[in-house]
Amino acid sequence: MSEPWPEELRLAAGGSQLEVRFDSGEQLALPAEYLRVESPSAEVKGHGPGQEQLVWGKRNVKITRLEPVGSYAVRIVFDDGHSTGLYTWPYLLKLGREQEAIWQAYLSKIAAAGFRR
Numbered sequence: 001m002s003e004p005w006p007e008e009l010r011l012a013a014g015g016s017q018l019e020v021r022f023d024s025g026e027q028l029a030l031p032a033e034y035l036r037v038e039s040p041s042a043e044v045k046g047h048g049p050g051q052e053q054l055v056w057g058k059r060n061v062k063i064t065r066l067e068p069v070g071s072y073a074v075r076i077v078f079d080d081g082h083s084t085g086l087y088t089w090p091y092l093l094k095l096g097r098e099q100e101a102i103w104q105a106y107l108s109k110i111a112a113a114g115f116r117r
Contacts, residue, residue: 039076
């Protein structure tokens with residue numbers, strides 16, 4: 001069985017949200033802040049386990065544009081200048097399917113570090 005394939009990516013709410021519709025019928029609404037703090041870039045994820053960087057203070061970040069990367073990903077450009085993460089289709093699907101758990105883990109991490117959104 002093949003992985004779901006995106007049929008449409010659309011910016012919504014003035015760049016505050018990315019809406020993705022997959023051929024499986026799944027529809028995701030991913031907030032810009034969530035996508036920014038979970039960026040797959042080396043700046044955020046590091047180059048290996050234990051090198052992750054905690055990103056905070058992105059509550060008002062917006063997506064300024066989407067750039068296709070081949071047929072496998074999209075580069076999301078944020079208004080804070082971040083644009084190095086390549087969001088593959090499986091990664092976007094994971095972010096959507098596991099959004100509640102990933103977001104709660106993020107909130108716990110920033111609270112433990114004494115930071116605010």
